[in-house]
Amino acid sequence: GQNIDQPTEMTATEGAIVQINCTYQTSGFNGLFWYQQHAGEAPTFLSYNVLDGLEEKGRFSSFLSRSKGYSYLLLKELQMKDSASYLCAVRGDSWGKLQFGAGTQVVVTP
Amino acid sequence: DAMVIQNPRYQVTQFGKPVTLSCSQTLNHNVMYWYQQKSSQAPKLLFHYYDKDFNNEADTPDNFQSRRPNTSFCFLDIRSPGLGDAAMYLCATSTFSGGRGSYEQYFGPGTRLTVT
Numbered sequence: 001g002q003n004i005d006q007p008t009e010m011t012a013t014e015g016a017i018v019q020i021n022c023t024y025q026t027s028g029f030n031g032l033f034w035y036q037q038h039a040g041e042a043p044t045f046l047s048y049n050v051l052d053g054l055e056e057k058g059r060f061s062s063f064l065s066r067s068k069g070y071s072y073l074l075l076k077e078l079q080m081k082d083s084a085s086y087l088c089a090v091r092g093d094s095w096g097k098l099q100f101g102a103g104t105q106v107v108v109t110p
Numbered sequence: 111d112a113m114v115i116q117n118p119r120y121q122v123t124q125f126g127k128p129v130t131l132s133c134s135q136t137l138n139h140n141v142m143y144w145y146q147q148k149s150s151q152a153p154k155l156l157f158h159y160y161d162k163d164f165n166n167e168a169d170t171p172d173n174f175q176s177r178r179p180n181t182s183f184c185f186l187d188i189r190s191p192g193l194g195d196a197a198m199y200l201c202a203t204s205t206f207s208g209g210r211g212s213y214e215q216y217f218g219p220g221t222r223l224t225v226t
Contacts (some may be wrong), residue, residue: 004152019191031212033212033214033215038220040218040220041200041219041220042114042200042218042220043153043217044198044217045214045215047182048212048214050212070191087152087153088180096141096158096160096204096206096213096215097158097214098155098157099155100152100153101129101151101152102150102151103152105150
């Protein structure tokens with residue numbers, strides 16, 4: 001079957017670093033996405049990985065290992081506004097179509 | 111600013127009373143998607159349009175229909191809403207040309223549907 005797993009919740013303090021892991025088992029692979037979703041709002045695109053390795057974008061970095069079916073999103077220098085749900089999504093064997101994980105709720109404390 | 115707009119943001123309907131949710135985009139994207147998201151769950155794809163071609167997910171109930179009269183607009187019709195259809199409905203758009211690229215999806219703010 002197809003499965004995307006990520007932790008339910010993580011808590012970290014302002015200024016710290018948090019790493020959100022995502023493991024996936026899908027029938028195909030054409031890219032992995034990370035989205036940020038604040039409560040009651042739409043998901044917003046953060047990053048895209050299709051090749052193995054690290055992609056860095058400011059305070060956010062995303063890593064992919066296709067052989068391990070594994071990705072992580074790294075959030076550095078945490079700010080209070082980073083408190084949100086972070087969704088891992090895989091584009092599998094169908095173009096464009098994404099399968100989402102249930103999201104990881106990150107709580108940033110002062 | 112180019113964007114994805116959903117109306118209304120909040121919709122209350124009665125059990126069994128048909129309801130239509132709307133989505134419009136100024137991004138000129140050729141693909142539009144409808145997702146259902148329940149509290150603390152992953153967005154679940156209901157269907158998508160690639161230009162005018164409609165693609166239904168196998169597990170989308172027949173109660174859910176969609177229309178895309180032109181590139182900019184897409185509608186979600188729920189023919190006979192049940193209590194289990196209360197959720198956030200998200201519209202998203204993307205481009206797709208068949209070549210390499212991220213083709214990330216851009217989401218609207220969602221419509222929160224309550225069924226009484």
